[in-house]
Amino acid sequence: MATELSEALVSRLGDEAAIAGIADRFWALNPQRLLRIAIEDLFPGKLALVSSFGADSAVLLHMIAEIDRSLPVLFLDTGVLFPETLAYRDKLIERLGLTHVVTLVPDEATLESEDPETFLWSSHPDRCCEIRKVIPLARALDGFDAWISGRKRFQASTRAALPLFETEDNRTKINPLANWSPTQILNYLRAHDLPRHELVAKGYPSIGCIPCTSKVRPGEDPRAGRWRGRAKVECGLHTQSLPRVAEFGAEAASFQSPLNRAQ
Template sequence: MSAISLYAKPSPEFAQKLAHSLALIKTAATEYSPLTQASSLGCEDMVITHLMHEAGLDNASASIFVLDTGMLHLETVALIGRIEERYPFKVDVYHPDADAASAFVEENGSQAMYKSLALRKQCCHIRKMEPLERALAGKKGWLTGLRREQSAARAEVHDIEQQPERAKINPLVEWTQGDIWHYIALNEIPYNPLHDQFFPSIGCAPCTRAVTLGEDFRSGRWWWENESAKECGLHVAADGTHEAQEPAAFEPLSSIIPIREIQA
């Protein structure tokens, strides 16, 4: 059963949400230039890329970047080529510093993220946060796929959030999961086939698993941590809002099975 057949059920206000999102993206391209999209290549970000195209944007008015952590699923990385085939964008790919990533693995092991929250966050910093700084350098605005429905930590997200150096624009804050998949179905937008295998939120392979009925959207991310810990730092406020605290205990390593082996 596909994610489309399961989830493509638009909300009654879908048309108004779509119009607002398109208007917001057009405004952002004018008021926050140079503008970029931070794409995780998940379903929300594939929707934003399509909305950018529908809004008349191309590489002259906005860019798209992906943080290739070196630990992404092959299905995720394959979407970069599909974006470039369909849309008038060249995707900029940012990688972690190779020496820093190798040194971290050599010192802490390939499964360091399971040992403590501090090590997991250090891994995220090397593979995501530092490349993100490079990707956003010189940009006045960045588009993300955050939605209020995704988690309690994101329930207060606004469509425009002014940060010290740039604006963070979230065109999908009010969209439901049903809205996302309805729009994907309407426009035959390419998406990660892992979504059809019950992966609603897809990050690095060792830190992502499928979810079961009744679990929330992000329960498959860093599932061995407590609920407050489930952010990598990309969407944590500078003042530490939603910054997770060290959980009292982690599951024993024997009970943690990465989705698949990934070489650092």
Template structure:
């Protein structure tokens, strides 16, 4: 694991760092297609009602998570709604220590769920990828270290739907996601689609949820330390992900290998 003081220095544009970046930073795909078989949820629908419907319609439901603010709130809501399935995290070998510690705290808080870590113990020198691939080809790095392990796990599970924490205000590229989304190999359930960051923060505070401490340092969306920086005033929540690299998503939700 890389120590915190070994991370690349985060510099402002004036100091020679990457320029301020707002979404979209890559071609936008067609908006998510609402599932016509789902109830007619409205923007005011309680996420608990969406999750409870999903548990009935898709008993094999599975939740991938990177334990960002949205994911932490979704975990708590899912527990209240009766979810007892897997929570799947992909260890790329480049996660911040705070992220791994947050995962452990959540696993202890929700023992009724099964926390699964794929590629557990991965590290930059494990031979999965060249050590500098994240810089030279971030798409390829994500494809090998994050997308492929999760896709393999999901194929083995043969499940019909995923429960995830994406919301519309995270980025312009997510502005159209519906509560229940078709397209790709599985139905995507997005209970937090209409919740704002302010509402998520209020919920987390009200329920004393263990939010990744990096969030309070401006890391509103936390991925690998190699490709994540703090968000600056005026930027959206995901502007710190792959900034300056023409990339907005890891490949789990968009592209040829989307879930």
């Protein structure tokens, strides 16, 4: 079945209607099986996992490690992350034996020009996210045909209809855990004795940058603590089509894609 589905999906990449139809057949597969097909059959050598090393990240990272520990894992270090997140990243890399984690950082010249005091998040949060997250990831994904996201439907009302596959700029985005529940996440973490992010126990079920992350109250969506008090609910990675490197001009000229780096 894997070969049949893989060839069908590959032959229709970029056609959202066709991918949506095929996705209906993939829903029957567990995430591990879907990931193996994506890694080995659909996008060999052209697939990356984008991980925040946040609250639930250990689940997908463990699944990936069970299949291919050398799969590129892209991590966005915005420069304003919690120290606990950086420590968690290092802990999971060692625990899971991940060999190709690439840390992406914002362009220094742009930060010096637009956010020298690290306060852009307060006045222009969308631009802050663009500089620190959207642009670095868009550059890093150049050369990849697909990437894996850890988003889940239960995280927020804005994600309630999250599909299994999405397309953007002729690139496919895969959401293997889209339909998983909080109970399934917790059960997987326990079954594999995976460590949790330290901030989860302190009331942070969704963890981003320090200035834009607050504790979540009982009954709120897991992402209610992100950009609290603002209309903003997403950083931009999933609400706009990530452009190609050429669109960033000089800001991206010196960037080297993870595909071209030594393993």
